[in-house]
Amino acid sequence: MAAADRQDAVLVPVGDDLYGVPIGWVGEVVTLPQLTPLVTAPASVLGLFNLRGEIVPLLDTAALVGLGQTDTVTFVVVLRTKVGPVGLSATACPRRAILADLLGPSELSGTAGSYRVGDELAVLLDVEALLTGLTPAASELVDATNARGLPSHSRRH
Amino acid sequence: MAVLSAPQIRALFAQEAEIRLAQLGQHLLALESNGADMELIGSIFRELHTLKGSSAVAGLPTVSDCAHELEGLVEDLRSGRTSTTPTLIDTLLAGVDTLAEVIQTAVAAGDAAAPGPAPIEPAPARSTGDAEPAAAPLTPPAMPADVTAPADVIAPFDVVAPSAVISRAPDMAPANVEAPPAMAVPAWTTPADAGGVVMVPLERLDELTRLISESASAHLRVGRMLSDKLKLDPASITEFNELSRALNDLQDRAMRTQMVAVSTVTDALHRTVRDLARAQGKDIRWDARGTDTELDRGVLRRLSDSLIHLVRNAVDHGIETPAERIAAGKPPIATVRIHAMQLGSEVIIAITDDGRGIDLERVKEEANRHGVSTDALSDEDVAALTLRSGLSTKTFVTDVSGRGVGLDVVRTNVEAARGRIEVRSQPGQGAEFRVIVPITLAVLRCLLVEAGGARYALPFHRVVRSESGQGTTRAHAEGNDMVWVDDGQAVPLSVLTETLGMPADSESVDGPIVFLADSARRHAFRIDRLIGQRDVVLKGLSAVLPNVPAVAGASVEPDGSILLVLDPPGLIQRARQSRPVRSVRPAPPGAGDETERPGILVVDDALTVRELQRSILERANFSVRVAADGVQALAMLNELPSDLVLTDVEMPLMDGFALTEAIRATESLSNIPVLILSSRSSDADRQRGLDVGADGYIVKSGFDETALLTAVGRLLGSRL
Numbered sequence: 001m002a003a004a005d006r007q008d009a010v011l012v013p014v015g016d017d018l019y020g021v022p023i024g025w026v027g028e029v030v031t032l033p034q035l036t037p038l039v040t041a042p043a044s045v046l047g048l049f050n051l052r053g054e055i056v057p058l059l060d061t062a063a064l065v066g067l068g069q070t071d072t073v074t075f076v077v078v079l080r081t082k083v084g085p086v087g088l089s090a091t092a093c094p095r096r097a098i099l100a101d102l103l104g105p106s107e108l109s110g111t112a113g114s115y116r117v118g119d120e121l122a123v124l125l126d127v128e129a130l131l132t133g134l135t136p137a138a139s140e141l142v143d144a145t146n147a148r149g150l151p152s153h154s155r156r157h
Numbered sequence: 158m159a160v161l162s163a164p165q166i167r168a169l170f171a172q173e174a175e176i177r178l179a180q181l182g183q184h185l186l187a188l189e190s191n192g193a194d195m196e197l198i199g200s201i202f203r204e205l206h207t208l209k210g211s212s213a214v215a216g217l218p219t220v221s222d223c224a225h226e227l228e229g230l231v232e233d234l235r236s237g238r239t240s241t242t243p244t245l246i247d248t249l250l251a252g253v254d255t256l257a258e259v260i261q262t263a264v265a266a267g268d269a270a271a272p273g274p275a276p277i278e279p280a281p282a283r284s285t286g287d288a289e290p291a292a293a294p295l296t297p298p299a300m301p302a303d304v305t306a307p308a309d310v311i312a313p314f315d316v317v318a319p320s321a322v323i324s325r326a327p328d329m330a331p332a333n334v335e336a337p338p339a340m341a342v343p344a345w346t347t348p349a350d351a352g353g354v355v356m357v358p359l360e361r362l363d364e365l366t367r368l369i370s371e372s373a374s375a376h377l378r379v380g381r382m383l384s385d386k387l388k389l390d391p392a393s394i395t396e397f398n399e400l401s402r403a404l405n406d407l408q409d410r411a412m413r414t415q416m417v418a419v420s421t422v423t424d425a426l427h428r429t430v431r432d433l434a435r436a437q438g439k440d441i442r443w444d445a446r447g448t449d450t451e452l453d454r455g456v457l458r459r460l461s462d463s464l465i466h467l468v469r470n471a472v473d474h475g476i477e478t479p480a481e482r483i484a485a486g487k488p489p490i491a492t493v494r495i496h497a498m499q500l501g502s503e504v505i506i507a508i509t510d511d512g513r514g515i516d517l518e519r520v521k522e523e524a525n526r527h528g529v530s531t532d533a534l535s536d537e538d539v540a541a542l543t544l545r546s547g548l549s550t551k552t553f554v555t556d557v558s559g560r561g562v563g564l565d566v567v568r569t570n571v572e573a574a575r576g577r578i579e580v581r582s583q584p585g586q587g588a589e590f591r592v593i594v595p596i597t598l599a600v601l602r603c604l605l606v607e608a609g610g611a612r613y614a615l616p617f618h619r620v621v622r623s624e625s626g627q628g629t630t631r632a633h634a635e636g637n638d639m640v641w642v643d644d645g646q647a648v649p650l651s652v653l654t655e656t657l658g659m660p661a662d663s664e665s666v667d668g669p670i671v672f673l674a675d676s677a678r679r680h681a682f683r684i685d686r687l688i689g690q691r692d693v694v695l696k697g698l699s700a701v702l703p704n705v706p707a708v709a710g711a712s713v714e715p716d717g718s719i720l721l722v723l724d725p726p727g728l729i730q731r732a733r734q735s736r737p738v739r740s741v742r743p744a745p746p747g748a749g750d751e752t753e754r755p756g757i758l759v760v761d762d763a764l765t766v767r768e769l770q771r772s773i774l775e776r777a778n779f780s781v782r783v784a785a786d787g788v789q790a791l792a793m794l795n796e797l798p799s800d801l802v803l804t805d806v807e808m809p810l811m812d813g814f815a816l817t818e819a820i821r822a823t824e825s826l827s828n829i830p831v832l833i834l835s836s837r838s839s840d841a842d843r844q845r846g847l848d849v850g851a852d853g854y855i856v857k858s859g860f861d862e863t864a865l866l867t868a869v870g871r872l873l874g875s876r877l
Contacts, residue, residue: 036719037611038698039657040707040731048698048711048719053371055711055719057699083700131701 007099007115011122012077013092014061014070018122020099020115021088025127027080029094032073043069044134046089051078058087064130065108065123079127086131099124109133163216166769170215171264173764177204178260181253185246192241201249202231203762206807208256210836211765217263220256227252357414366411370694370713373404377715412597415455419497419506420448422461426468430493433472440479440490441472450497452504453597459574460506460592463567467508467590468493470564473840475512475588485585487511504596509589515540515582533645540582544568566855566864573863575601577618601695603722605688606671609654609661612720614693616709619725621672621679623687640670640681648672650681651732657707675726682732695722707731754780755873756797760790760804760816761834770803770834773862774869787811791819794826801873803865806835806842814849821850830872834865 009020010029035047035058044063048055056078062070075090101116110130111123184201191197205228212220230249233239380391391397423445434441471493479489494509517539521531524542531539544564571578576594595602595618603614604623639647650670654661669687673680693712698705706727712720757779761767771781782799784790786808794802802820806813813833820826830852835842846854853868 034718036711036721037659038702038705038708039659039721039723041705042703045702048721050374050713050717050719053367053374053713055696055698055713057702059701081701086699086701134701134703 005100005102007124009097009099009122009124010077010094011097011117012061012088012090012094012125014089015091017062017067018117018120019061019065019111020097020117020122020124021077021079021127022124023096025079025081027078027085029090030076030078032076042134046070046073049076049087051085051087054085056085056087058089059131059134061088061090064088064134065110065125067108081127081131097122166215166765167217167264169768170211170217170765171260173211174208174220174257174260174264177208178253178257180204182250185249185253188241189243189246195235198231198235198241200809202228202235203807203809205231206836207763210805211763212260212263213836214763214766214769217260220259220263223252223256223259227256362411362414365414366408369404369407369411373408374713374717376400376404377717413451415453415597416451417454417457418448419450419452419457419495419504420445422457422464423448423495425461426464426495429465430468430472433469434476437472438478439472439476441476442490442492444492444494445496446494447497448495450499450504451596452499452594456504456574456576456594456597459570460576460594463570463592464495464506464508466564466567467592468495471508471510471512471588471590475510475514477513481513485513499596503593503602506592506594507589508592509587511587514584514586514588515543515580517582517584530645537581540580540588544578544580566867569864569867572618575616575618601693601722603691603693604671605691605720606653606669606684607686607688608657608684609659610685611659612688613653614691614712614720614722615671615673615725616722617690619673619675621674623669623671625669642672642679646679648679648681649733650683651735653682653684656682656728656732656735673725673729675729678729680729680732682728693720693722754778755800756780756782757801757803757869758782758784758790758793758799760784760787760802760808760813762786762805762808766805770865773865774803777866777869779869787813787816787819790816791823794820794829795823798826798829800829801869802829802831803869804831804833806833806846814845817846817851818849832868832872 007020008023010023010026012019012021030051033049033051035049037047038045038057044060046058046060048057050056058073058076060070062068070089070091072091073089075093076087077090077094079086079088097117099115099117099122103114103116103121106112106114106123108123110126110133112126112129114121114123116122181201181204184197184204188194188197188201205224209221209224209228212218212224227249230239230245230252234241234245239245380397383389383391383394383397427443427445430441430443433439476491476493477485477487482489482491492509492511494507496505496507496509498505517536520539520542524531524539531542534542544567568578571592571594574594576592579591579593580588581591582588601614602617604617604620605612605614607613638650640650642648652661668683668685670681670683671687673682695710695712697710698708707724707730708727709722709724712722714720757774759767759770759774759781760783761770762785767783767785771783774781782793784793787804788810790802790804791811802816804813804816808816811819813835817831817833820829820831831850832853832855833846833851834855835846836856843854852872855864855868
């Protein structure tokens with residue numbers, strides 16, 4: 001997706017990498033709550049947790065972009081989507097930053113360009129693409145999200 | 158499960174209807190000059206019939222009702238009960254206009270708020286010329302012109318408001334009017350009356366319910382904090398207890414907003430009984446009890462078709478004619494009763510008749526014919542076979558057990574509402590069908606089990622039984638563990654943790670066993686521990702997640718932890734797939750193997766129906782081809798056979814019966830299972846379907862995705 005010139009983002013540390021989530025998606029950041037594994041789900045779903053009475057799935061950020069597994073999750077970035085909250089795993093406390101220094105495109109799936117942040121590199125996440133990529137039958141999610149008005153890709157079956 | 162979205166289906170229907178309406182207009186005009194042309198009459202009938210079917214599938218009942226009325230008029234013509242007169246043509250043409258109007262409104266509004274169109278009235282004053290008896294089936298609408306007013310002023314005997322009204326039963330003269338039955342409109346479709354009722358969008362109610370449960374869980378956390386940090390026992394604090402009570406009440410009331418009384422559907426049932434009894438010359442007293450029993454709106458809506466099916470069966474197959482009753486020493490007036498009652502967290506709706514009961518001998522014969530031994534079964538178990546055609550036999554889908562058809566479909570629908578159905582029958586005394594459903598879908602009675610250190614909830618209506626595990630008779634077949642059960646059958650046995658892909662932390666080979674069932678089979682699972690029964694407030698999983706078939710949802714426990722509620726059918730499916738397998742073709746629904754997807758040929762002249770079926774079946778991972786009539790279908794099959802043929806009955810060129818016959822007569826195709834899907838629900842049609850060699854017969858009115866997939870799965874499953 002086209003990256004804006006300046007992107008207000010939450011930087012999510014995952015292992016040695018840093019991912020940027022556009023601030024509009026982020027509801028809150030919480031420390032890792034008690035997780036209930038979701039049996040039979042793909043590896044990118046770490047489990048379910050209780051966020052004030054709501055059942056929220058925790059997704060493995062590394063797995064979503066296609067880089068294996070996030071080890072030792074310590075924080076969760078709670079995204080607010082039209083289909084309810086979704087958690088992304090982080091290995092250290094996320095922080096806020098402005099992404100302005102676009103270095104170039106990024107290669108991983110569900111990402112939208114890499115940025116320079118001080119001495120570090122941050123890869124901006126395309127949250128929609130990231131979440132849509134979760135379901136092999138992507139059309140299902142697109143249907144579900146369309147029904148609820150989530151801005152979605154024009155990917156149709 | 159989004160297949161085609163409702164607006165998509167309606168758009169498809171609108172497209173189809175436009176063409177059919179134009180055709181109808183032309184045909185009718187042609188009929189005017191050539192009134193005896195049976196082929197023409199047949200075409201008109203077919204167009205109307207198809208419109209009816211398609212609109213029903215598109216979820217536009219006002220349209221299908223209207224088409225149905227017109228179809229009735231043409232049926233009379235087709236069967237020679239009436240003959241073509243200019244007046245009749247006028248009426249039909251006016252009817253088609255009305256139909257067009259209704260379609261336009263309904264498609265635009267999604268049928269939610271389609272206002273009733275003006276009634277289709279016979280053309281003004283018939284001339285004496287065509288007043289011969291045969292040509293006068295069209296009594297003027299029994300009602301004055303205010304039929305289009307809101308439902309509560311609709312007088313007796315008109316068709317379900319707010320659809321178009323055509324009165325055509327000559328014997329329904331006002332003189333016959335007994336106590337006017339209340340209108341056959343389910344309450345949820347009627348506008349709210351003035352009694353202080355407001356309409357609230359559902360999502361607002363849901364939001365409210367969600368907020369209340371959030372408050373409740375915050376409250377629990379406060380309680381924990383009080384005891385952890387302040388060393389206070391929350392139960393000793395009056396204010397805390399008051400808040401607990403208030404929150405409990407709130408939760409209870411919030412749930413009640415979703416409840417409706419059973420009486421909202423009993424009027425329609427009464428109507429069904431009455432009409433059918435009149436049509437069959439039977440004298441039936443309708444008795445409704447406990448109709449103020451409330452249950453979840455969603456549950457009741459899912460049940461209403463099944464209840465209609467059951468009372469229809471009672472009248473049709475249970476109740477004898479007055480003469481037969483007198484001969485049997487019974488009172489000539491029969492009784493059909495509905496009795497609803499709440500029992501704990503369940504509602505029981507019993508439909509009882511005092512007719513001839515279920516012909517157990519015939520059921521046995523039928524079962525034996527399909528290789529099921531009935532020797533060891535009690536009468537009750539034999540009666541229950543009528544509900545289990547799929548479980549007990551492999552090759553027939555419809556129920557030809559002397560108790561009408563489609564009871565297995567009823568059962569599937571009841572199970573979809575997380576309920577179960579029981580049957581009792583006394584030969585000569587009558588039969589009783591009990592539909593037992595949870596009061597609300599949001600609260601699910603579950604069996605809690607522990608396996609691999611985690612707790613899981615299993616919906617109770619799917620649990621056949623559980624046993625300690627010691628002393629069970631084990632068996633082994635084709636590399637699989639089996640366990641014997643009472644009725645002499647061996648049920649496959651899996652370890653729950655293995656099926657779920659979780660590590661098993663105990664090596665207990667003697668753990669308890671739970672027997673789960675989906676609509677067609679049983680499967681046993683070994684667990685570590687039985688914990689007990691519990692009502693679980695079920696929440697769906699996030700839509701972001703990929704489909705997880707073995708999990709029905711989850712629930713937040715009072716201590717804040719999350720309890721997974723497993724879905725037995727998905728679990729069974731998974732267990733069967735993961736077993737060391739015989740060479741099995743991928744089990745149809747949900748299987749992911751692309752290499753050998755079973756192929757289905759869908760034959761229907763209605764575009765809407767065809768496409769809907771295609772989308773349902775493709776989603777269930779079948780490879781689907783479509784044909785618009787029998788001739789085309791046969792040509793396609795000769796080119797490349799399918800694994801199953803799903804066909805409509807009424808079609809131009811070659812109808813479904815002829816197609817089935819042709820398939821059976823072709824050597825290379827004769828083994829292909831044929832499933833007939835028709836809106837013709839009469840026994841004669843069904844019998845004809847079976848006679849020509851169909852393997853199953855689904856009535857479109859009872860048609861839904863689950864029923865279709867169940868039937869298809871069953872037929873394909875039988876060929877593995």
